[in-house]
Amino acid sequence: xxxxxxxxxxxxxxxxxxxxxxxxxxxxxxxxxxxxxxxxxxxxxxxxxxxxxxxxxxxxxxxxxxxxxxxxxxxxxxxxxxxxxxxxxxxxxxxxxxxxxxxxxxxxxxxxxxxxxxxxxxxxxxxxxxxxxxxxxxxxxxxxxxxxxxxxxxxxxxxxxxxxxxxxxxxxxxxxxxxxxxxxxxxxxxxxxxxxxxxxxxxxxxxxxxxxxxxxxxxxxxxxxxxxxxxxxxxxxxxxxxxxxxxxxxxxxxxxxxxxxxxxxxxxxxxxxxxxxxxxxxxxxxxxxxxxxxxxxxxxxxxxxxxxxxxxxxxxxxxxxxxxxxxxxxxxxxxxxxxxxxxxxxxxxxxxxxxxxxxxxxxxxxxxxxxxxxxxxxxxxxxxxxxxxxxxxxxxxxxxxxxxxxxxx
Amino acid sequence: xxxxxxxxxxxxxxxxxxxxxxxxxxxxxxxxxxxxxxxxxxxxxxxxxxxxxxxxxxxxxxxxxxxxxxxxxxxxxxxxxxxxxxxxxxxxxxxxxxxxxxxxxxxxxxxxxxxxxxxxxxxxxxxxxxxxxxxxxxxxxxxxxxxxxxxxxxxxxxxxxxxxxxxxxxxxxxxxxxxxxxxxxxxxxxxxxxxxxxxxxxxxxxxxxxxxxxxxxxxxxxxxxxxxxxxxxxxxxxxxxxxxxxxxxxxxxxxxxxxxxxxxxxxxxxxxxxxxxxxxxxxxx
Numbered sequence: 001x002x003x004x005x006x007x008x009x010x011x012x013x014x015x016x017x018x019x020x021x022x023x024x025x026x027x028x029x030x031x032x033x034x035x036x037x038x039x040x041x042x043x044x045x046x047x048x049x050x051x052x053x054x055x056x057x058x059x060x061x062x063x064x065x066x067x068x069x070x071x072x073x074x075x076x077x078x079x080x081x082x083x084x085x086x087x088x089x090x091x092x093x094x095x096x097x098x099x100x101x102x103x104x105x106x107x108x109x110x111x112x113x114x115x116x117x118x119x120x121x122x123x124x125x126x127x128x129x130x131x132x133x134x135x136x137x138x139x140x141x142x143x144x145x146x147x148x149x150x151x152x153x154x155x156x157x158x159x160x161x162x163x164x165x166x167x168x169x170x171x172x173x174x175x176x177x178x179x180x181x182x183x184x185x186x187x188x189x190x191x192x193x194x195x196x197x198x199x200x201x202x203x204x205x206x207x208x209x210x211x212x213x214x215x216x217x218x219x220x221x222x223x224x225x226x227x228x229x230x231x232x233x234x235x236x237x238x239x240x241x242x243x244x245x246x247x248x249x250x251x252x253x254x255x256x257x258x259x260x261x262x263x264x265x266x267x268x269x270x271x272x273x274x275x276x277x278x279x280x281x282x283x284x285x286x287x288x289x290x291x292x293x294x295x296x297x298x299x300x301x302x303x304x305x306x307x308x309x310x311x312x313x314x315x316x317x318x319x320x321x322x323x324x325x326x327x328x329x330x331x332x333x334x335x336x337x338x339x340x341x342x343x344x345x346x347x348x349x350x351x352x353x354x355x356x357x358x359x360x361x362x363x364x365x366x367x368x369x370x371x372x373x374x375x376x377x378x379x380x381x382x383x384x385x386x387x388x389x390x391x392x393x394x395x396x397x398x399x400x401x402x403x404x405x406x407x408x409x
Numbered sequence: 410x411x412x413x414x415x416x417x418x419x420x421x422x423x424x425x426x427x428x429x430x431x432x433x434x435x436x437x438x439x440x441x442x443x444x445x446x447x448x449x450x451x452x453x454x455x456x457x458x459x460x461x462x463x464x465x466x467x468x469x470x471x472x473x474x475x476x477x478x479x480x481x482x483x484x485x486x487x488x489x490x491x492x493x494x495x496x497x498x499x500x501x502x503x504x505x506x507x508x509x510x511x512x513x514x515x516x517x518x519x520x521x522x523x524x525x526x527x528x529x530x531x532x533x534x535x536x537x538x539x540x541x542x543x544x545x546x547x548x549x550x551x552x553x554x555x556x557x558x559x560x561x562x563x564x565x566x567x568x569x570x571x572x573x574x575x576x577x578x579x580x581x582x583x584x585x586x587x588x589x590x591x592x593x594x595x596x597x598x599x600x601x602x603x604x605x606x607x608x609x610x611x612x613x614x615x616x617x618x619x620x621x622x623x624x625x626x627x628x629x630x631x632x633x634x635x636x637x638x639x640x641x642x643x644x645x646x647x648x649x650x651x652x653x654x655x656x657x658x659x660x661x662x663x664x665x666x667x668x669x670x671x672x673x674x675x676x677x678x679x680x681x682x683x684x685x686x687x688x689x690x691x692x693x694x
Binding site: 013022026027032033034041068080081083084085088089090096097098107108122124130 | 416417418420421422424425426427446449450453456459460461523526528529530531532533534535541550570598599601602649679680684686687688689691
């Protein structure tokens with residue numbers, strides 16, 4: 001194989017948890033550099049930890065590599081070092097070719113200036129000359145679909161329009177390697193599709209990619225290789241599918257096996273009811289530690305009420321660390337017109353999932369019992385649980401119950 | 410994130426000072442390469458500043474005019490008496506305050522430009538030398554506006570500047586260079602600590618009264634001592650003399666300050682280049 005276009009060798013970087021101390025270390029690092037301190041310094045000072053700890057990988061021309069890991073795993077720090085924003089504390093990064101980064105769109109935008117003026121500023125920051133921009137201005141405006149707004153001040157743009165303009169400028173770059181950090185999760189679906197088309201054009205021309213995304217679907221479709229990180233350390237690398245799988249199994253293993261209610265499960269002040277426990281039951285009614293994808297299970301909430309009440313709704317919101325702030329599932333008995341009466345004393349409110357459509361992985365749930373909208377009887381947040389692998393799942397976003405058949409026609 | 414970036418780079422830990430020749434070569438190359446970006450940022454800063462302001466260019470001239478007005482009032486009312494020799498006091502005063510404001514700008518603008526670019530610095534790799542260059546050019550833009558005001562003031566006061574007034578450009582260059590040097594030196598620290606910008610405002614105010622801005626330079630007493638060891642003092646006096654009396658009295662001292670400034674400028678850029686990535690790693694995240 002040819003020479004790698006990007007080579008990351010045993011890279012480490014220290015970070016500090018405490019802001020005041022961090023700033024002070026910054027000053028002392030500058031002083032150290034100015035007097036030419038030793039080349040490698042990895043002693044951890046107070047409150048410091050390794051944000052990137054011994055990471056190595058290569059990217060060859062035309063290849064796409066996914067950086068996989070939870071928030072705070074060190075992916076962005078690593079990308080910033082690859083981008084040359086700051087130096088590693090140990091190891092070496094070699095870039096052989098023109099590198100561009102889609103980490104922030106619209107760098108240097110000024111809200112008071114018009115879209116057209118901002119194109120020139122942004123393009124200059126990205127290293128384009130005035131002549132290049134003159135030549136490509138029309139293409140940029142057309143790509144951003146902003147021709148009728150291009151002379152309007154940027155502050156009157158919607159956030160989506162700004163992103164479009166930013167991407168349109170960046171899309172004019174033709175780098176050998178492109179770093180992308182989550183920026184493509186913006187804009188409307190049609191524009192996103194256009195961005196992906198542009199990226200696939202670049203890919204066909206042989207541009208290599210390093211991609212950070214929490215969407216496993218994107219990673220699987222775009223990348224061939226994966227590098228999985230946890231707390232700064234690389235624990236898996238290789239073909240993207242295997243890397244993602246070992247990342248997921250690690251996620252499941254690291255989480256607690258059963259559902260855990262946070263410590264403050266006692267009555268919340270001013271709330272009439274009290275949530276005592278949250279657990280799953282399988283189709284035979286047995287309490288199970290983890291439900292599995294594709295099988296039936298009930299999400300059960302054990303609670304206590306001081307008096308009988310009618311029209312009580314159970315609201316369940318489920319999120320996954322892999323999907324950012326978006327809800328994976330949000331259901332309420334109220335909206336389903338399935339409010340129930342609850343008795344005095346202890347009761348179990350069950351939500352039957354027939355079947356469980358959540359992919360295997362780690363989740364957090366927020367549950368509440370409500371009488372009317374905004375009239376909350378009891379609430380419990382940050383309940384974490386795992387879903388294990390049941391039926392064959394593949395790389396789908398959710399489980400779809402299914403039957404297959406062939407009929408003569 | 411530049412397309413013109415050299416085709417192979419290696420990022421390694423350790424101080425760039427271990428290869429000083431290479432460091433200065435890269436510094437020079439980046440300074441040359443970033444001219445266009447600096448120009449673009451200058452146009453952006455200036456057009457944005459004045460588009461969002463009702464009084465526009467007024468803000469570039471207000472501080473020296475205010476200082477002039479205050480001191481004219483104080484001397485007219487004989488609260489203080491200041492002798493300025495052959496030059497009428499109003500001329501002396503407005504020339505001095507405008508030169509002083511140019512110096513203060515030259516310190517503060519680099520710090521401001523770099524602090525305002527925080528998010529860009531933290532996320533994008535661009536030739537960072539463009540920022541001090543932008544600041545330097547912005548100082549000259551302000552000088553241009555103030556020169557018009559000064560010309561109008563001279564005309565109003567019926568004062569004819571000395572024949573040496575053309576040399577004042579060299580003097581202004583030295584003043585701006587000294588200020589920008591201080592600003593560039595401070596800017597990595599200003600990125601880390603807000604105190605730097607806050608402190609600068611205070612220090613500049615005190616510094617003005619230690620400099621021969623509103624009075625003639627003295628040689629005796631504490632003020633004399635302060636004037637002698639104050640690097641801006643000979644630059645300011647010589648530039649003012651070129652504009653008013655035509656004397657070259659401060660030229661030797663001003664020349665040595667200028668030479669020292671040139672040397673200091675390379676040191677300031679060194680601190681900037683080494684310090685900025687260190688500051689950026691503390692900003693980001």
